[in-house]
Amino acid sequence: MSNTEYVQWSEKKIPLAGKVDIFVAGGGCAGSGAAIAAGRKGIKTFVAERMFALGGTMTCGLMSKISISAVNHGIAEEFIKHLDAYQKSNFLASRHEVPVDPELCKWMLDKMVIDEAGADVRFGTTICDVIVNNRTIEYVIIDSINGLEAVKADYYIDCTGDGQLSFKAGASCMVGNDEGYGSSPTLLFRIANVDIEKLISEMEAHPDTYASERNTYSNHKISPGQNRENIANNKYAHFADFIPLIRQKVKENPGLLTDWELEMILQRGFIFMCQPQGTHVMVNSTRIPFFRGTDNKELSCAMVSGRKQIEATVRFMKAFIPGFEKAFIMDTASMLGIRESRRIIGDYVLTEDDINGFSKFDDAVVSNMGGVEIHGTNGKGTNIIEQKKNGFYHIPYRSIIARDFDNLFMAGRCFSASHAALSAARNIAYCMALGQAAGNAASQLAHSGKKNVREINITELQRELVSIM
Template identity: 35%
Template sequence: MKRELEFDVVVAGGGPAGINAAIASGRTGAKTLLIERYGFLGGMSTVALVYPWMTFHTSSGKQVIKGIAQEIVDRLMEQGGSPGHLRDTVGFTNTLTPYHPEKYKLLALEMLEEAGVEVLVHSFVDKVEVDGNIITSINLTTKSGPITVSAKRFVDTTGDADIAFLSGAPCLKGRDSDHKTQPMTMKFRMRGVDLSKVKEEMKANPSNFYKKTPIAELDELPLTGVQGFYKEWNESGVPINRDQVLFFAGPEDDEVLVNCTRVQGLDGTDVFDLSEGEKEGRKQVLMMADFLQKKIPGFEKASISAVGTQIGIRETRRIDGQYALTIEDVVAGEKFEDTIALSGYPIDIHDPTGKGVQANDIEGDGSYGIPYRCLVPKKIKNLLVAGRCISTTHEALATTRLTPSAMATGQAAGTAAALSITENVAPKDLDINKLKAILEENGVVL
């Protein structure tokens, strides 16, 4: 027998954007449901071991992402689940934020419960029912049979714009020239790493590391990230199409998260490509671990301690929304009348076909604004999106996809969904000043 559920707001996708969207919606009093296909929350942060969170700050160290995102960090710190915001010793950003994924999974559930949000895991959205330009319900595939969920507003935080795509909202994918997307990465952790030995190597051979690495400050800073070992990598012959070694310290003292595999040319919304990507990613993990153990100082006694539940996805579908944020907007530090979030993360495009990464800094005060219009799709009137699938160009997605930015757009989307019900208007027609006022009251920096 098919079950039917009814809510005010349904958030599809239990990653950081979805968690924050559902909390924001629930706190307004809207009857809210969060749906997640895995048995736990956290999205790429937990499923794919995306770690650490980067970044809540601008290049000068000014914090521009707060609100629910900062609440989460504060509560993790209270539980010993995060040291808070630390200097990025790679030097790519000013700060990064380590966190313990298992503690984050549970904290998210606790905060959702406090906000009155119902959570349904092991549930996969496979169909969206639309009447005209209104989503009436979504269909879930579950172990206990099909479930139909109707709502007044839907928030798509699936990362792949699944709800938007299935509803018929216009979507885009990849770069304009060939629709190829940024590569996938199978991340993994290693224990038994001697980070003091790594730090000594960095101080002894600074030219072998990223040009912005704060070598002169390493005696005073905890080692949080390392990018380089160019010589060792170039001599390795490991058949992975990248140009350096990259890893981050933690969450344990002898542990690192390795971000070095690179699976290119596959579509993260194609199940056959995903199947191939999972196999290739795991092959690369073993090759990379063997290289680190044999060639990188400090890894002599290290071993794999965890591998992502699934391969990490940087880019798939995104909506073609009311406005598309561009690389020019980001680099110029553009602020908009309908800015609902700020970010200080630079452009960071992992080449869809080549070895390198395109990086562009942000001018002005080091932050750019994300317009509310980027959360509002064309055609479908009762849908908002947040996280990786908001409306941007391929190039601008290379900053908005990062977790703190996703958390910020999630809070904005959840707040807007609930407010539009209270105001009895379509999300597109929401009074932006009312939305911004509520966001600022709840700690968001605008």
């Protein structure tokens, strides 16, 4: 029985901050895709974002590599083309894995979402409650430096990653696998002042010492020389996992790492990737097992554990990884890298069978190629199922509309998918595409004065979404 005590929170009158066509909750990649799509239709769009930048996990979370398959076009592809044009680079050529600079991404999203699409973006603004009338969301209550305010919209798009808007509205949610745990999160960080050329030369000279032990994607398994060539040609380079070296050094130097540090580090070894600027790497190594992502104490402990793992990792790397002797931590993410938390139940729940069987749907709004990639819910292993080269599957419109509401969409990693299906379809380009689909759909409905997401003209929507095959 719960021991929670309760207090009465009296009803208040609060100012109405705006009446808009579309309210976008969260300005991550999905929210940015939704706001750009709606803004381009001339639709009045309000975006509430709790951080002070757009991009979510990609920027504040430092997940600075966009996976974009051959069938992903639309805003995600456009976004990378803009970054390439600005940097005078050609990173899109390294599709399926495009390294990006999170700081440049923040600026580019400001430009595309606010300056060009005209969305009214409010930073430092948290969705804290929802006023609901039967199956309709009437108002969202936001909290910011202004205090509490309300916003009214015809349609609401939940792009909070954690399904915060839908959860507060009372929508049915799913969390994790059968035991309630999702793919483990990672606190990402960047290391500066790295001499990658030195590391590559050592890897070429001593291949056994630097071998990797764990399962990874075949396009990550490239020779050190190929990584050198990729870096020279503005392409993606990936280094993993150094586990034999870690074991050897720990054996030779007892007391180097505590038992806990070693256990944490051996979950994934060291995984890092090049960044557009070349002198630093982004590290995707830490792991928080047994994670649900639905409790603020759990989230706080995860950040603390992540920073402890980072300190131990960098201590080891500076001592034993060639090229890292003068390296230092450039930054740690200000947001935990959450792969999975709440998923909202829609009219259809995308399944693992849909992914593996390349399901196609009449109401498709996104085409995808990503395969299942579950990151050890219990800290152990990563389950990667690579898709066949030419196979792709659809995500249906019914998976981005909330089953329990008539004016609520969800896009990005809180869309309606099973634990395994989400692990395949959570990549940045897919999240942007889901946002774009929801933004276009809500714009069509708002334009025509319709009151229910189920009144969509799906053929018209699909005509606008160039990504659908």
